[in-house]
Amino acid sequence: MRRHHYGSEVQIGVSGSWLSGGRYVARSTAYAVELHDLTVLLVHGFNVSPWNANDAYDTFRINLFDSGAPEELHVVSVGWPGDVAYPSAPTIATDAACALADYIEQLNSPGFERALYIVCHSLGCRYVLEALRLLQNKPNARLPRQVTLFLLAAAVPVEFADINGRLSGLLPARLHTTVFFSESDWVLRWLFPLGQKASADRHTVAIEAVGLRGNPKGVWTGGAMRMARYGHSDYWRSWEIAKQLGEALRNETRARPLSIPERQIKRRLVGR
Numbered sequence: 001m002r003r004h005h006y007g008s009e010v011q012i013g014v015s016g017s018w019l020s021g022g023r024y025v026a027r028s029t030a031y032a033v034e035l036h037d038l039t040v041l042l043v044h045g046f047n048v049s050p051w052n053a054n055d056a057y058d059t060f061r062i063n064l065f066d067s068g069a070p071e072e073l074h075v076v077s078v079g080w081p082g083d084v085a086y087p088s089a090p091t092i093a094t095d096a097a098c099a100l101a102d103y104i105e106q107l108n109s110p111g112f113e114r115a116l117y118i119v120c121h122s123l124g125c126r127y128v129l130e131a132l133r134l135l136q137n138k139p140n141a142r143l144p145r146q147v148t149l150f151l152l153a154a155a156v157p158v159e160f161a162d163i164n165g166r167l168s169g170l171l172p173a174r175l176h177t178t179v180f181f182s183e184s185d186w187v188l189r190w191l192f193p194l195g196q197k198a199s200a201d202r203h204t205v206a207i208e209a210v211g212l213r214g215n216p217k218g219v220w221t222g223g224a225m226r227m228a229r230y231g232h233s234d235y236w237r238s239w240e241i242a243k244q245l246g247e248a249l250r251n252e253t254r255a256r257p258l259s260i261p262e263r264q265i266k267r268r269l270v271g272r
Contacts, residue, residue, distance in 0.1 A: 037114045038252060039074045039107060040064075040245070043100075045122025046089050046155060050079020056236035060119070063239050067246035070253050078103075080127055086195035093123055097130035104135060108142040115252055116144035119245065121235055122187075125154035125210070129167045136170055148222075149177040150245060152235035153185055153211035155192055157203060162216040178222030180241060181214040182230035188212040 042060060044053035057077045065071070080096050082089060107114060120128045128149065135141045160166045183189075188209040196207045208215060214224030227238070235241060 037112075038070065038072065038117075038249065039076060039114055040117040040119065040249075041076045041078050041128075043078045043080070043118060043120035043124035043128055044082065045120075045124045045153070046082045046086065049083040050077075050081075052083075053077070053079060056121075060236045060242055063237075063242035064246055067239070067243040069246040069249045073249060078124075080124070082123055082127070086191075087198040087200075089123055090126060090196070090199045090201050093127040094130045097127055097134055100127065100131040101134040101138075104131065104144065105142045108144055110142070113143070113145040115146045115148070117148045117150070117245065117249065119150040119152065119241075120154075121152040122211070122232065123155040125151045126156045126167075129156065129161075129170065132170045132175070133167060143171065143174060145174070147171060147175050148248065149175065150241065151177060151179045151210065152241065153182065153188060153230075153232050154179060154209060155188065156210045157196060157201065158208045158210055158215045159203065159205050161210055161219060163219065168219065176221045178244075179210060179214050179220050179224040180227050180235060180238075181211045181224060182227045182234075183213060184229050185209075185212060185232045187232035 042053075042057045044050070044056065048056075054077065061075055064075075065073075078100065080100070081092055084092060104116065107116065118128055132147065135143060156167065161168055163169075188211050192209045192212075193207040196203065210216075214220070214226065217224065227235070227240075230238075
């Protein structure tokens with residue numbers, strides 16, 4: 001872990017292996033979990049290695065703190081094995097999600113349930129939603145007191161997120177989701193349906209990505225925001241998205257007293 005004036009960073013990686021039948025088994029690498037009550041996870045998308053994601057993360061992190069996000073915020077860079085050929089990528093996102101689910105549980109020790117914010121892009125949205133699905137179905141899982149999702153250009157089939165879909169109704173009363181979409185995203189418009197047809201996913205209706213039109217309407221508690229003329233790779237550079245997250249984080253800190261770990265961090269920051 002390294003610290004800098006834009007917050008703290010922990011790189012999470014997963015390693016794994018292919019088994020007969022094409023299943024990918026993920027194992028979490030070692031990582032340190034710090035007690036911060038306010039945490040943001042940044043999750044990259046398809047065809048991006050964990051190492052190459054850092055440039056996008058750095059740009060978003062700088063915009064986030066420049067927008068006035070709390071200095072005691074804990075920012076976590078998440079890496080997952082999404083840099084593979086697309087037909088295999090949805091399966092890997094599903095199978096590797098156990099590592100992220102494990103990390104989220106470790107963030108929430110008994111008696112310390114934090115507010116968790118997750119900003120994810122493209123197929124990283126599928127990876128995050130699959131992790132939350134695992135936690136929802138696990139008995140006695142240690143869950144954050146609140147999860148706020150920012151789904152950027154989500155490469156998730158609309159039918160999976162619709163009512164009674166595979167990824168619908170996750171963590172009721174704990175999950176607040178905002179979708180950012182663009183009808184100008186040619187990757188989601190043309191390539192996503194082709195990739196999905198070649199994947200192991202099974203579809204019963206026409207294939208459409210959540211990040212193309214913000215569908216299905218009415219299921220996103222934070223609404224769906226159209227990002228005019230955005231291409232698939234434009235989201236991490238967005239000042240508008242970073243500003244909206246920064247505002248939500250400031251509202252979070254104003255709405256509750258600082259926890260003991262946060263008070264200790266704040267004293268170090270101000271030199272007390």
